[in-house]
Amino acid sequence: MQGLSQAPAYHPPLYNRSENRRQDFIKAIDAIGNHKRCKRRQEICNGEDTLPSWYRLLSGAARRFTIHSDGRRQITGLILPGDFFGFPNGQDRGWIIEAICDGTAIVEYPPNRVEALAASDMEIVHELFQVVFQTISHLEEQVLTIGRAKAAEKVALFVLHISEHPSLSSAPVMTLPLSRYDIADYLAISPETVCRCFTDLRNQGVIRLLGPRQFTIPDRESLEDCVQ
Amino acid sequence: MQGLSQAPAYHPPLYNRSENRRQDFIKAIDAIGNHKRCKRRQEICNGEDTLPSWYRLLSGAARRFTIHSDGRRQITGLILPGDFFGFPNGQDRGWIIEAICDGTAIVEYPPNRVEALAASDMEIVHELFQVVFQTISHLEEQVLTIGRAKAAEKVALFVLHISEHPSLSSAPVMTLPLSRYDIADYLAISPETVCRCFTDLRNQGVIRLLGPRQFTIPDRESLEDCVQ
DNA sequence: CGGGACTTTGAAACCCTTCAATGCCAGTGG
C-alpha cells in the first residue's frame, strides 16, 4: 500500500479501512476467478508458462520448488490458505508449483482479466502490489531463515514463522501440511537433521508433539530463545 | 510485463518494443527523481521508513542487509548499476540499505510522485511491476544459491550470477565491488571459506584472479560444471 | 495383512567453522 497508495492512506493507523479495502479487492478479483481443486502432487503451474495466471489458495497447501542440477529439490515457497501465488515472479528458472494435500482448493485469475480489472481501478493496482510485496517478504524471510548458522535455529525459526501464519495461528493445535522432507527442502538441510531438531525441541519442552505433524507451543518465548 | 501488459504485448518476441518501453519508462520516472551521491557505508534507506521511496542505482554498488540476533550480518540483496530498490518490500524486518563504494550514485523517486505517475499512465504500472518481479527473481536466485549443498557450489554460482549482471558482463575483466566478507554474508558462509573457494577455483583454472577483486572467466563452461 | 511413504535414531565420514597467524595495501601522522 505504501508504495502506491492514495495520499489519505499514508496516515497509517486506518487499519479498518485497509482491511476493508482488502475485502473489496478479494471480492472484485474473485469475480474474475475460476475455482479448482487439486490432488496431492498435482501441478498447478510452472515457469514455462509464457503468460502466467495469478492464483490464490483457499484451502490445503502448495509448494513452489526447483530441482537443483544435483537432483536435490529446493522449495522456494510455501503456499498456505489466503496466499496469492503464480504471477510472473522469477522467470526462466524451471520452477513448479504443486498441491501438497488432496483437495487443495485454488482460484485462478486469468492474466488478461487481471489486466482489465487493474486498468479499470487504481485501487486494484495497489492491492496487486501488496500481493507481490508479500511474496518478497516471504522470500526474504526464507533467506534469513536459511542464512542462520545452525540447523536448530533454522527449524525453530521455521516453526515460529509457520505458526504465525493467519491460517494456522488461530487453531490451538498447529497442523503441519508438510512432511519432514518438505521442511528439509525448504530449509536446505537434510530431513534427518530436521527430525533431530524437532526431537530436541520436544525434549527441551519448547514444543509439544502430538504427532509428527501436530504440535503446540506451550511457551512462545522459549521458542524464540532458541533462535538466540 | 506479462502479468499486467496490454494484449498486443503478449505476442512475445517484440523485444525492441519492450526495450523501447523500458527506455521510455526510465525517462519518465527519472523526471521525478532526485539524484544523490553516497559515501562508502552511508545509509540510503531502511525498513523503518513509514513511506519508502523507490530508488535506482546508477553507479557504484549497495547492499541490503539485516543483522541476525546473534550479531551476524545477512545480506539479502546486492544492488548494482541499473537495479531498482527500496520500495516497500519486506516490511518490519529492520533492514538497511547502504552504499558499498564511495561516490555511489542513486536516484530517489519520492513515493507520492511515483504514485501520481502510475495513476497517469498504465504503462508505468506495468514497468513498476517489472521492477518488483526483478527483485523477486534476485531473491529466488539467492535462495537457490544459499540452498546449494556445498560452499564451492555457492561461490561458483555467485561468480556466475554476478558476472551475468548487465553492468559487469560487458567488461573483459570483472571487478567485484564486494569484499570477501560481503560475499560471505550474502552466501551465509564464513569469509575464510569464501576465500578458500576462490583459491580453489583459481587453482582449477576456472577463474583467473588478477587481484582479490578482479578476475576473468577463461572458460565459462568449466565454471558451470563446478555447480554440478 | 502387506506395501509404501514417512519418521526416527545411531554411527561414521566429511565439510565448514572457529581460532590463530601472516601478508598485503592504503591512508595517516610523526
Added chain:
DNA sequence: CCACTGGCATTGAAGGGTTTCAAAGTCCCG
C-alpha cells in the same frame, strides 16, 4: 620519508555440526 595502523585477504590446524548411510519403527490405505 617511513613507521604505524586498520581493513582486507590468505592459509593452517583443530573442533564441531551436518550429511550420509543404515536400519528400524509407525501409520495409512489398498
